[in-house]
Amino acid sequence: xxxxxxxxxxxxFGNVVAVNDVSIDITPGITGLLGPxxxxxxxxxxxxxxxxxxxxGRVTLDGDVIWHNTxxxxxxxxxxxxxxxxxxxxGREFVRxxxxxxGLDDPGAAxxxxxxxxxxxxxxxxPVSTYSKGMRQRVKMASALVHDxxxxxxxxxxxxxxxxxxxxxxxxxxxxxxxxxxxLFSSHILEEVEQLASHIEVxxxxxxxASGDFRKIRRLMTDRPHRYLIRSSDDRALAAALIADxxxxxxxxxxTEKALRVEAIDFHRFAEQLPRLARENDIRLLTVSPSxxxxxxxxxxxxxx
Amino acid sequence: MTAIYHPTVARLTFRAxxxxxxxxxxxxxxxxxxxxxxAVRALNGAxxxxxxxxxxxxxxxxxxxxxxxxxxxxxxxxxxxxxxxxYLLSKPVSRQTIITTKxxxxxxxxxxxxxxxxxxxxxxxxxxxxxxxxxxTAATAAAVVAYSAIxxxxxxxxxxxxxxxxxxxxxxxxxLGSLMPGVGNLSVQQxxxxxxxxxxxxxxxxxxxxxxxxxxILLVIATVGGVWYAGRRxxxxxxxxxx
Numbered sequence: 001x002x003x004x005x006x007x008x009x010x011x012x013f014g015n016v017v018a019v020n021d022v023s024i025d026i027t028p029g030i031t032g033l034l035g036p037x038x039x040x041x042x043x044x045x046x047x048x049x050x051x052x053x054x055x056x057g058r059v060t061l062d063g064d065v066i067w068h069n070t071x072x073x074x075x076x077x078x079x080x081x082x083x084x085x086x087x088x089x090x091g092r093e094f095v096r097x098x099x100x101x102x103g104l105d106d107p108g109a110a111x112x113x114x115x116x117x118x119x120x121x122x123x124x125x126x127p128v129s130t131y132s133k134g135m136r137q138r139v140k141m142a143s144a145l146v147h148d149x150x151x152x153x154x155x156x157x158x159x160x161x162x163x164x165x166x167x168x169x170x171x172x173x174x175x176x177x178x179x180x181x182x183x184l185f186s187s188h189i190l191e192e193v194e195q196l197a198s199h200i201e202v203x204x205x206x207x208x209x210a211s212g213d214f215r216k217i218r219r220l221m222t223d224r225p226h227r228y229l230i231r232s233s234d235d236r237a238l239a240a241a242l243i244a245d246x247x248x249x250x251x252x253x254x255x256t257e258k259a260l261r262v263e264a265i266d267f268h269r270f271a272e273q274l275p276r277l278a279r280e281n282d283i284r285l286l287t288v289s290p291s292x293x294x295x296x297x298x299x300x301x302x303x304x305x
Numbered sequence: 306m307t308a309i310y311h312p313t314v315a316r317l318t319f320r321a322x323x324x325x326x327x328x329x330x331x332x333x334x335x336x337x338x339x340x341x342x343x344a345v346r347a348l349n350g351a352x353x354x355x356x357x358x359x360x361x362x363x364x365x366x367x368x369x370x371x372x373x374x375x376x377x378x379x380x381x382x383x384x385x386x387x388x389x390x391x392y393l394l395s396k397p398v399s400r401q402t403i404i405t406t407k408x409x410x411x412x413x414x415x416x417x418x419x420x421x422x423x424x425x426x427x428x429x430x431x432x433x434x435x436x437x438x439x440x441x442t443a444a445t446a447a448a449v450v451a452y453s454a455i456x457x458x459x460x461x462x463x464x465x466x467x468x469x470x471x472x473x474x475x476x477x478x479x480x481l482g483s484l485m486p487g488v489g490n491l492s493v494q495q496x497x498x499x500x501x502x503x504x505x506x507x508x509x510x511x512x513x514x515x516x517x518x519x520x521x522i523l524l525v526i527a528t529v530g531g532v533w534y535a536g537r538r539x540x541x542x543x544x545x546x547x548x
Binding site: 046053076088 | 543
């Protein structure tokens with residue numbers, strides 16, 4: 001069980017503060033590091049992967065400081081954002097070079113295992129320079145997995161991938177997470193994080209804006225309107241009862257959907273009041289579903305905050 | 306104790322240096338030297354002064370530093386430029402080991418394209434009369450080691466390593482070195498030339514602006530210091546953050 005701990009970390013470049021007093025624990029399972037471009041995600045990953053010292057604070061792997069600690073790489077697999085690898089090598093040679101640099105006892109066997117894991121055995125004899133973006137990403141994954149690391153760090157791994165390649169990589173990462181590895185990936189694409197990460201850390205303008213699963217992040221923002229789609233045994237009566245309560249800001253009777261669209265401004269009160277009002281008015285609730293819990297809405301709220 | 310050589314690092318570096326256009330450019334210069342040697346011998350016959358002029362004026366003054374720049378900076382700068390160095394550095398291998406390995410490879414490649422051709426050119430020019438071929442071969446070998454260290458360090462510390470290396474070799478050493486005697490104190494060419502001066506017979510008219518002791522000490526300091534500092538800089542290699 002490997003834990004990367006970011007403790008009160010700030011990092012500045014001259015007068016520019018890239019990361020501002022961030023504290024996060026990255027634990028086993030899949031964590032998505034979400035934020036707009038330039039938010040400080042790469043800076044954080046560089047610090048987690050030992051390629052940047054924090055200006056203040058500490059970044060540790062199971063208690064050991066990662067900066068200036070090449071031994072930490074026995075436990076870390078890094079998939080960098082850069083496209084370029086050693087272009088003159090073929091896929092197998094590239095993965096094998098990584099295995100040898102890790103000092104593995106049987107680099108040949110480890111190479112074949114890693115290539116199989118990413119399903120690149122068939123194309124392993126082709127030069128890396130002939131690979132598509134998705135194949136490059138897979139061979140980079142193989143190079144990061146070759147020493148069976150407890151931690152996997154991926155910087156924008158889905159950039160430029162087509163949907164099929166993306167799905168393949170997501171499945172692979174899910175498997176890595178289920179195996180108990182600590183998997184962290186960064187992304188500015190909301191649906192990627194939503195689909196994959198069980199846990200999300202949101203970075204906005206260098207600050208740690210939110211943490212948790214995305215529903216929880218959403219609930220943290222109680223002052224933001226939450227939209228629900230509700231179906232009940234008597235939508236009109238329920239609408240009348242809800243609009244009388246201060247937790248509800250607005251509602252609409254959707255005739256075609258045969259449902260009620262409700263905008264709540266006080267999440268906690270609304271969650272309490274809805275079942276109570278239904279019971280008091282003898283209304284059966286058939287459907288209560290949040291209609292806009294996409295990360296897009298969470299994110300745009302956080303960015304504008 | 307830190308190893309000084311890692312075979313995988315060496316293999317990757319050799320392939321990077323010898324597999325691309327770089328090898329062709331490096332091969333052109335010694336071919337030019339041999340062509341000049343053959344032409345001079347054919348036109349002048351065996352001539353000691355011509356031999357010293359060709360080996361000192363072209364081989365040691367231009368060919369060796371140029372090949373040194375290409376191989377020394379090429380051993381690491383392109384990897385840093387394109388970011389692929391991250392695969393090398395995200396491994397439990399000491400950064401000093403990576404540097405010493407790349408230094409050894411840079412020496413081997415620069416040596417391959419300079420030391421042997423210089424000796425062969427010397428034989429062609431005057432059959433090693435007055436030990437001139439041997440003297441310049443020894444000087445070339447010493448210069449190769451120092452240039453490899455200096456240009457490898459340049460490759461680690463600067464994105465403009467090749468340009469700075471060329472300015473050092475062509476402007477500082479070749480041009481200013483011939484105009485201002487003091488420049489020789491900070492010139493690998495002059496440091497290594499002291500070795501040639503010692504080996505060649507006195508009638509060969511091979512002279513350096515620095516003494517043998519000073520030249521030898523400065524060669525060692527430049528080499529050891531360059532490799533050591535390159536290792537230190539690589540140990541603190543960092544990315545600049547978000548793009």
